[in-house]
Structure formats: C-alpha cells, structure tokens
Amino acid sequence: MDPRLTVGARIPIKWVTLFVVIGVILPFFMDGYTTFQATLVMIYAIAILGLNLLTGFNGQFSLGHSAFYAIGAYTAAILYFHYGWPVYATIPVGGIVCFVAGFLFGLPALRLEGLYLALATFALGIAIPQILKSSHLEELTGGVQGLDVFRPAVPEMLPLTMDQWWYLIVFVIMLFMFWVAWNLINSRTGRAMMAIRDNSIAAKSMGVSTSLYKSLTFGVSAFYTGVAGSLSAIIIEFVAPDSFTFQLSILLFIGMVVGGTGSIWGALFGGLFILIIPNFAEEISTGLSYAIFGIILILIIYVMPSGFTGLVNLIRTKIRGRIGTTG
Amino acid sequence: MDLFLQQILTGIANGAIYACLALAVVMIYQAIDHFNFAQGEMAMFSTYICWSLIAAGVPYWAAFFITIIVSFLGGLAIERIIIKPLHHAPVLSHIVVFIGLIAIFNSTAGAIWDHTIKTFPSPFPSGSFGGLIGLHEVGMFFVTLILLLAIFSFFKFTRVGMAMQAAAANPVSAELVGIRVAWMLALGWGLAAAIGAVAGMMIAPIVFLDPNMMLGILLYGFAAAIVGGISSPGGAVAGGFLVGIIENLAGTYIPAIGSELKLTVALVLIVTVLLFKPNGLFGKTIVTRV
C-alpha cells in the first residue's frame, strides 16, 4: 500500500531548498545550448508529471498524451500568432483548454479500462497530427507548415540572456506545478484518486464518486501536459503537426515508467532520461540509434523494474535496514 | 452503384489485412492476457527473413514454412530471454519493454535490409476478378479463414490450447492442476509470432515490404481485435472486415471525413464500440469480483 495513504507526508524542506538553490544558479554556469536543453528537460518533467497523476495515482493508462501536449502548444501558438497575445498569457490558457479537452475525453474513457484505455488514447495520439493539419482547421493551425512563435526580448533591467530568462520562468512554473501536485496527492482528493486506482469497486462502495474523480483527474493531467505543451511551443518557437506524433506520447510514457510510476519527483528524472538517452544512443551509432535506445530501455527495466524512484527507495530501505541492525 | 460495390470489396481486401494481424493480437492476448505492441514489428522482421530466403533461391513455400518455424522459435526465445525475467515487474514496465522491442526490430531491419521498398512475391496468381478485387486479396481472405479455423480448433479441441487459456486466465490455479504455466506463456509467444509471420507474408505483397510496413496497420489490427472482441478469434476477423469496410465507406461518402480523416474514423469506431459493448461486439462479458 502506498505509504501516503496512511501517513501524512511532509515536504522535505532541506532537500527542496538545496534543489531550488542549485536550480537557480545552474543556468549561470551553462552555455546557451545546455540551458536550452535543461529547459526542455523541465518541460518534459511537467508533462510526465501530468501523465503520472493520471496513471501513477489514478490507475488510468494513457499512450496519447502527445495529444494534450499538442493542444497546449497550438493554443499558445494560435493565441500568439492570430490574436497577438503576449506569450506569457498563453501558458495558463493552454493548460485550461487542455483541462476541458481532457475532462471531455475522460468521460467516454470512464467506460474503458486498462489496456483498452491505453489503446483508445494511443489512437487519439495517432489521430491528432492528422486532425491538426486537416483542411477544416488549416486556417487556424497553419496546416502542415506550422506556426512560428517569437519570444519578446528579456525585460531590460535583467542581465539575462533569452535562454537563462526562459529557463528561470520554466523553473518557477515547474516548482509551482510540483508543489500543487504534492498538495493534491496529499489531500482528500488525492487519497480518493489512489483509492480508485487500488480498488475502484471498493472505493465506489465507500462513497467515492469514481466517475467524477476519474474524469477530473483526466482533466488535471491534461492541464499539466497542456502547460508543458504551451511552454514547448514558446521555447522551440515553432509548432507543426509533425512535432506531436505518437512517438512523443511513447517518450512521455517511457519517461514516466523510467522515472517511477506514482512518484512526483521521478518525473524530473524521466524528463532527463528522454532527452539524454536518445542523444547518447545516437553518439554510439547513428544508423542503429533506435536499436541501442531499445536495448538501453530493456536493460533499465531489468535493473529497476519500478523505475528510478523504485530503485532509490530500495536503496534507502536497505541502508536504513543496515543502520537499524547495526546501530 | 459500381463505386459502392468496389469500395465494399476494397474494404474487404483491406479488412483481410487487419483481420490477419488481429488474429495474432488475439492469440497473444489469449496466452499472456495483454497486448504485445511489438507484434507488428516482429511480423515485419519475419517477413524480411522470408524475403532473404527467397532472394537466396529458396522456393516460396519452403521459405514460407521455414519462416513460420523460425518465427515460432524466435517468439519462444523472446519470451524466455527477455520477458520471463520480468515476470514480476509491473504491467507498465512490460509496455516499456515492448516499446524497446519495437525500436530494436525496426532499427535493425533498416540497418540490415535498408529502407527502400521491396517487392514481396505472392503465392497466388496475379490478376484480378474483373478488376474488382485482386486474386491475392482473395487468396489472403482464405488464408485468414484457414488460420481462424486452426486457432479455433487449437483452443477448443487440443489439451495444450485449453491449458494455455487456463494459464492466462488464472495462472495460480492452472499451476495447481499441473499446467506448466511458464512454458505456456512461451508457447503463446511462439504461436503469436508464427501467426504474425503469416500475416506479414500475406500483407507484404499488397503494401510492399519496408521496415515501417506495419506502422499504420498495427493500429487497425488492434482496432479490429477490440471492435470484434479481444477474447474471440472469430470476432477479431469479423472486426477486421468491419473496420475495413466502414473506413472505406465513410471516406467515400461522408465529405467532411474524406480521405484525410480516415484514421480518425477508426478511433471513433473503437471508442464507440467500447462505450456500448466494452468487451467488443463478439466478446464474452467478464464479471469483476472485488
């Protein structure tokens, strides 16, 4: 059983402070390109956290989160490109639009379980690039040519480069999103979500409105992924249907599992993984990079079947156990 | 009228493709109780093996059966070497392993046989019935039916088939009555790989052989299996034809859909069927107990 169900959890202030301090000073020691990559990692982490809220904490599969990522990104791009919104304002809107989309998709998804849901969402992920470039929406989405997004200059009083400035913005948003997720999980709502995951019939009989919680969780999950999508549109400065193929869904899914299903901070590791490992595989062999990526994936699952967080927890318990017996 | 008839026949021809793969999907589901997302890539790889054999001068039917045997052994080996050690890992981790397998097969096939499309021979005579439906499609239709019959008899009338179902449905009880569950899983993988190989060799003459051959087809294969009912081989075949026909008719007669949203139709179809019949059109109802 998840310890959070029984014990009230507290944020480990010491570690979080250390993390924030390192996070803030990091961009001043990295070149522009690395800062840009680090920003991408955080964006992926937010998206993976969204997926994790759905799968890890509520037990609903999704192989189609690229759809929400795409909706978030396109919301930002369209608001900026067609309506001249400032890019900062598009970020929350991208999330809200996705919340609605996720909630609506969650309603029919209520009837689908396990792998059926995985498949339905997978189909959604495959269909979304087609829908984005369909002739009905072409005027809005720019069709296959996509839309450009240009970022305004860094506020003048700040001695920052564009990469550093956006790294810090994304860092703050990420901290906020993680904090909200933490509170959500450790609230009544969070316990209801997890009860549904662990045994939905029992939860139902105890008076938890499973359908409401399930579709709400879908909405919240989509919100997270949508915010990540909006941020990615701004950081990449471009959206096109080909940016959001089902491969992105699969990458997010891999990030979630490798980071640790049902772990909040594991999402960060997952984001790091899906950015670094494909590049690493390419360094080894360009032609066979996918094969190498596949082998690494399988090996990782061998070494840590419950993801990175699972491994860390295992090591922690082992160390504690040793201290317990010797001391 | 002519157009209508032709679209139905083309739908059936496409449906045969989906049905063939859907059978492999059902097979593995019966054996391991979940999907194998790497099924399509495994089938593609098998087809390349057959292609290489034929290119090396082996006659078609010899190559055909050698490929089936090699694929069976390959499936068995994958279960024993890669899947079995992860028996206790969560389902999500299994899916990641499947994704890993997809990447490995796809990339390796590209590296060995490159990405240019290859012609794959058909065992059936070339030509068509009055320009309506190709003879290969007709032949494939019958191959699908033969496969279906074989799978049906296997599960219904052989001890191994029944044991395999038992092992998938309730591994603990199965073990207790003396079924070697571990080997049943491996056998299921082997058989699914073999059926996938047949599907690949039947599909390749139509769509041409390349490493991404199964990319689009697999989703339709899953859709077919789900629409028909994942627990029923007959349902999967019916589902395949249904998806093929509906997709073509919707693309032809509903202007708003046209050809560009055909895949979306498949998505809507999956979701709609599941909403009203969560176990598919021909599947058995499963009662969950607390």
Next chain:
Amino acid sequence: MNTGRKIAITFAAVAAMGMAATTAMAEKMYGPGVTDTSIKIGNTMPYSGPAAAYSQIGKSINAYFNKINKENGGVNGRKIEFISLDDGYSPPKTKEQTRKLVEQDEVLLVFQGLGTPTQSAVHAYMNQKKVPQLFVATGATKWGDPENYPWTMGWQPSYQTEGQLFGTYVLKNVKDPKIAILYQNDDYGKDYVKGMKDVLGDKASELIVAEESYEVTDPTINSQIIKLKDSGANVFFNVATPKFAAQAIKKIYELNWKPVHLNNSVSNSVGAVYKPAGLEESKGIISLQYFQDVTDPSIYDTEPYKKWKKFMEEYYPDGDQSSSFTAYGYLVAQTMEQVLKQAGDNLTRENVMKEAANLDLELDMMLPGVKIQTGPDDYFPIEAMMPIAFDGEKFVPVGEVVSVN
C-alpha cells in the same frame, strides 16, 4: 511582424562575439568552424524513425566528403568535417540538434537539413543567427526568399515549380483533359497541387475532376484510387512517395484504368518504384527529371555513371546503387564543394552565402541542359526539368528541357 527585429537585438551580443573572432584572423577571413586545415559543416537528417529512408542522402554526402578529403585533401587544402546529426524528422529535435551544431560544435554552416517541417523549425533561428542554411533538402517554395530570409537557400526544383511544369505539359499535350490527383496530405503533396492549379488558372476547378489525399499511416491507397477512377478522369497526377506511388501504379493497372499517368519526380525511380510496381504496369508513365536515374540501364556505359559507380563502391559500399537518394547526395555535395572552392580563403559566413548566390554550374550526372544557377535575387538553384516517359525498360525524353523562367 516586427518581433523579428527585437530578436535580432537580443542576439546582437552573440553575433558580436562571432564578429570579434572573425576579425582576429583578419588576413584569411575565417568564420566559425574554419581553420587552416579544416571546415566544419553541420547537418540534420532522419537517421531513425519513419522517414529514415532519406538518411541515404546524408550517408552519401558523408561518403563524398570523405572522397574529396582523401583524394584532393579537401577543398583548398582544408578537410571537410561533416557533422551529421539525427533529428528523427521531429521539428523540436531539429531545433535542439541545430542549436548544438551552431552553438556547441560551432559549424561554419548547416547544409542539406532535410524536411520541410523540420527545417521550418530552425528557419527563423538560422536567419537571426546569420548562419547559412544551405541547400535545404526539401522542395518547399519558402526556401527561396532572399529578401526576408537571406541566409536560407534550397537546391532542388521546388514542388510547386514541378507542379506548374506538369500543368503546362497537360495543357499542351492532352486534348480535353480531366485531371485526377492523388497527393500526400502534407506540404509536399499540397505544393504540387498548388503548382498545377497555378497553371490551370481559372479553369482549375473545371479541369481537375477529383482530388484525393492519403496519410503516410494509411496501409493502402486502393480506396482513393477507386474514387479517382470513378471520376472519369483521363489524366492521373501521382503525387505520392515511392511506396504509395508503386501501390497506385499497381492498382491502376489492376483496375484496367488507362489515364495519362503523370508521376512526380520524388517517386520517379526504376529501382525504387517501377520495378516493385511491375515494369509492364509502369509502361508509359510520364515524369519530370533533372538528374540521371541511376537505375536506367541505358546510361550504364556513360562516363559520368561509371564515375558515380566507382565512388559508390569505394566510399559507400553498403549504399543502395538503385536509389535516387544516393545520386542526389552525390550531386548536392558537389554543389557544396563548388561553393567552398569559390569562397577560397575568405570563409566567412557572409562570403559563403555570397558565393552560394553566385553559382553557374553544370554537373555531369545532371540531365543535359539542366544547370545549377543562382544570383543575389535568385535563390532557386535548379529550375529546369525534362519530361521523360518510361518505356518499360528505360526513360525516353518526350520533350525539351523546360523551365519556369
């Protein structure tokens, strides 16, 4: 939009640093990535994923640079260091990899980045950074816009140009045409259709009787072909990639439909399309081409072909000698070589761009009469093509080299 200017200001600091580095070595005028003995050239290609077939272009370019490094010691005594990264045909990845090339590897220029959506993702970036984005490997029209994007240039004839040439061909050669079009539902397919419509003008809606698109995820395009046949068209315009073009040829033959079959140059290959589809089935197909088809047996005895074959065997032995991509890579790499030759010792980004816009080149694997020509206002290197027909064995010319100009 004036946001472009603001960004230019933002990047001014970075650009200034680049300038400082340039002036430090004033005599020889080197841009980033150039030394007395080497030139760094960057590239992104889909080496993995669904578009991986195109990676043959990257590999043959690499092979060609190896050849000139070994045989001539590079260009003007500087060896070419070709850094080609995988972007999996995903625009965000292209952005990431291109930034790596420009900011970390510090390449002089990026050459032959492949794909319209992928290169669109870095189009603005390259121009803000003032890094040459040379000979982009796609036929979109937007690469030839020197006024707004002076740092970007395409290479092959644009898809739209080719569509126009096909339109002209139809108007000239087919009496009472009724056109049916099959196209891939993306920029590539739509540009062809647009080009065809440009030429047909007001009559477009009357002459084009049916248009059908397909997705790369579609298993087959049979349903589309049946609909197109049903329209009663007598001209079939095939705007599909090799796999689907071959499927279309086969299906049309099976349906006993006999239109004038126009096939786009992307799929005009004996080895990769006509042979798989069936040589008999492919008889009579008309296409436009600008370089030699390496699977056409009638050129096997010519000197340029032998030279190409020797190159393939020596430097790219695993390469597919029946693929047009390898010949394409060979030709575009020669174009790059020429630009560097012309630039001499003045290897700044500005001068490279100037020389790229100052080409008048004939390559021996091109069709006779097709030249690579550019100017300060003309960023379309190849604009001429020759209509050819496939006679079941080889190509025969069915007209003169045509050009949109």
